[in-house]
Amino acid sequence: MLELVNVRKTFNPKTVNEKVALDGLNLRLEEGDFVTVIGGNGAGKSTMLNAIAGVWPIDSGRIAIDGYEVTHLPEYRRAALLGRVFQDPMTGTAATMQIEENLALAARRGQGRTLKVGITRQEREAYREKLAKLGLGLEDRMTAKVGLLSGGQRQALTLLMATLKKPKLLLLDEHTAALDPRTAAKVLALSEQIVTENHLMTLMVTHNMRDAIRYGNRLIMMNEGRVILDISGEEKKRLTVEMLMDAFAKASGEAFANDRILLSF
Amino acid sequence: MNITSLLNALPGAVAQSLIWGIMAIGVYITYKVLDLADLTVDGTMATGGAVCVMLMLGGVNVWLALACAVLAGMLAGLMTGIFHTAMGIPPILSGILTQLSLYSINLAIMGFKANQGINVTKYDLIVSQRNVRALGLSNPIVTTLVVLALVIGVLYWFFGTELGSSLRATGANAAMSRAQGINTNVCKILGLMISNGIVALSSAMLAHYQGFVDVNMGRGAIVIGLAAVIISDVLFGKLFRNFALKLTGVAIGAVIYYIVIQVVLWLGLNTNLLKLLSALIVAVFLAVPHWKANMQGGKGRA
Ligand SMILES: Nc1ncnc2c1ncn2[C@@H]1O[C@H](COP(=O)(O)OP(=O)(O)O)[C@@H](O)[C@H]1O
Numbered sequence: 306m307l308e309l310v311n312v313r314k315t316f317n318p319k320t321v322n323e324k325v326a327l328d329g330l331n332l333r334l335e336e337g338d339f340v341t342v343i344g345g346n347g348a349g350k351s352t353m354l355n356a357i358a359g360v361w362p363i364d365s366g367r368i369a370i371d372g373y374e375v376t377h378l379p380e381y382r383r384a385a386l387l388g389r390v391f392q393d394p395m396t397g398t399a400a401t402m403q404i405e406e407n408l409a410l411a412a413r414r415g416q417g418r419t420l421k422v423g424i425t426r427q428e429r430e431a432y433r434e435k436l437a438k439l440g441l442g443l444e445d446r447m448t449a450k451v452g453l454l455s456g457g458q459r460q461a462l463t464l465l466m467a468t469l470k471k472p473k474l475l476l477l478d479e480h481t482a483a484l485d486p487r488t489a490a491k492v493l494a495l496s497e498q499i500v501t502e503n504h505l506m507t508l509m510v511t512h513n514m515r516d517a518i519r520y521g522n523r524l525i526m527m528n529e530g531r532v533i534l535d536i537s538g539e540e541k542k543r544l545t546v547e548m549l550m551d552a553f554a555k556a557s558g559e560a561f562a563n564d565r566i567l568l569s570f
Numbered sequence: 571m572n573i574t575s576l577l578n579a580l581p582g583a584v585a586q587s588l589i590w591g592i593m594a595i596g597v598y599i600t601y602k603v604l605d606l607a608d609l610t611v612d613g614t615m616a617t618g619g620a621v622c623v624m625l626m627l628g629g630v631n632v633w634l635a636l637a638c639a640v641l642a643g644m645l646a647g648l649m650t651g652i653f654h655t656a657m658g659i660p661p662i663l664s665g666i667l668t669q670l671s672l673y674s675i676n677l678a679i680m681g682f683k684a685n686q687g688i689n690v691t692k693y694d695l696i697v698s699q700r701n702v703r704a705l706g707l708s709n710p711i712v713t714t715l716v717v718l719a720l721v722i723g724v725l726y727w728f729f730g731t732e733l734g735s736s737l738r739a740t741g742a743n744a745a746m747s748r749a750q751g752i753n754t755n756v757c758k759i760l761g762l763m764i765s766n767g768i769v770a771l772s773s774a775m776l777a778h779y780q781g782f783v784d785v786n787m788g789r790g791a792i793v794i795g796l797a798a799v800i801i802s803d804v805l806f807g808k809l810f811r812n813f814a815l816k817l818t819g820v821a822i823g824a825v826i827y828y829i830v831i832q833v834v835l836w837l838g839l840n841t842n843l844l845k846l847l848s849a850l851i852v853a854v855f856l857a858v859p860h861w862k863a864n865m866q867g868g869k870g871r872a
């Protein structure tokens with residue numbers, strides 16, 4: 306379960322650049338919810354995910370994951386509960402470290418780091434199998450530096466890293482936006498497979514309305530730091546892109562002519 | 571310009587440069603592994619010697635004195651780490667603040683004298699320039715090579731552990747490390763402590779070698795360290811992939827740097843201009859990646 310209660314986040318407070326990015330955000334996810342998140346540029350989608358992950362402290366409100374109150378926990382401690390994949394393929398992996406080293410780091414998420422050897426032989430075998438399942442040939446390049454991989458390969462690897470140690474909540478932030486359409490489709494399919502296989506509670510931000518409708522059991526739309534639309538179950542299955550656009554116009558009271566979401570279906 | 575005078579100076583230069591090589595490995599840990607430029611080392615490079623010499627003058631056993639020197643270096647690293655992480659001060663400034671405070675601290679350790687001598691005939695020094703032509707274990711080149719091997723071995727082991735890997739991850743991608751549950755602040759502090767511990771060891775050995783400690787003996791150490799790291803990058807970057815080999819390359823880099831300097835001096839450069847020359851050489855080498863990137867960018871746009 307995930308609970309966001311009245312979460313507020315202001316960037317650059319008390320300056321000319323002051324920006325209220327989350328404005329009393331409320332959201333509750335149940336076990337096994339796979340929620341897609343849409344909204345215009347600057348709606349606060351990434352900020353919401355960063356607030357959950359604890360990248361910086363929030364102004365007010367509270368956040369609980371799986372019953373743990375995490376509002377005041379530093380990022381590295383919340384990491385035990387979370388898996389994350391970012392928009393930029395560079396963000397989720399250590400480029401100068403090997404594929405297997407990256408996986409070994411992720412396998413120890415939420416554990417203390419001791420003076421035991423950083424990666425064991427049994428682990429290597431396990432990683433080889435998991436990498437083989439991705440179907441990208443990475444199982445034969447386990448000691449290659451991650452910096453040598455393509456964006457799609459890196460995102461697939463990051464996805465594997467995020468779920469190697471089963472998280473309570475998976476956060477995907479436009480994780481296919483930087484990929485070419487074919488690779489993006491592959492990584493999305495892989496994401497869905499991993500989410501369903503592991504029955505993961507997931508928040509997936511996407512700028513693609515069709516993907517938002519196709520994937521998950523619930524869809525939320527954000528605007529100006531709040532959830533303005535929340536559709537699930539049968540109702541979500543009947544959604545169309547046109548309905549979403551109407552809903553957005555109605556709820557936000559704005560036309561959304563030059564918005565990025567409009568450009569991408 | 572007499573070639574024999576150069577050759578005569580060579581064994582001493584090699585011994586001394588190997589000792590500086592240990593320091594350069596410390597610089598490598600912060601600069602390359604953690605991706606932090608740590609200026610603490612200019613101070614730590616005198617602290618280690620000061621602690622070791624003063625303890626030995628006070629009758630403490632040489633090994634215990636060396637251990638205390640390392641510990642003192644680690645405390646200096648801790649101080650910089652706390653400035654940087656807990657107080658949010660940028661790493662370069664944190665290092666400068668510690669370095670500045672170490673000047674007073676080092677003087678205090680040395681009984682408020684600018685230097686303190688230690689005599690090899692009276693004290694049990696692990697390296698001394700008197701033995702630079704000796705055969706066997708008493709030769710400072712041999713001893714220093716053994717210490718270098720030990721330092722490289724321990725670091726190789728450490729950076730292969732879970733904890734060591736999390737330090738490397740912190741330097742490679744801090745945001746990713748936090749997302750993987752790594753306390754990056756602790757890692758940075760630990761890295762700074764390890765680095766400065768190694769630098770202090772080098773400092774203590776240098777004090778032994780030259781038979782005295784001077785409050786200014788660390789001035790410019792960071793530049794020597796960077797020069798060694800860069801030389802090793804340029805010469806062995808493609809060749810040495812293994813971490814232990816990379817550290818070895820850094821030590822060799824220090825030797826090359828030192829010998830080049832000796833040659834330049836022998837060619838007649840005024841000693842007082844040496845630091846200017848070093849700084850300019852390091853600046854040019856540091857700029858190379860930037861220039862390369864610009865050139866590639868230019869091609870991309872065209
Ligand atoms: N680190 C930051 N510093 C300052 N402003 C930020 C920061 N992150 C986001 N913002 C601002 O907060 C608002 C919401 O951004 P974001 O959550 O990234 O939107 P999106 O819905 O496109 O992901 C934007 O106006 C953005 O400029």
Ligand SMILES: [Mg+2]
Nearest residue numbers: 350351352479
């Ligand atoms: Mg975003």
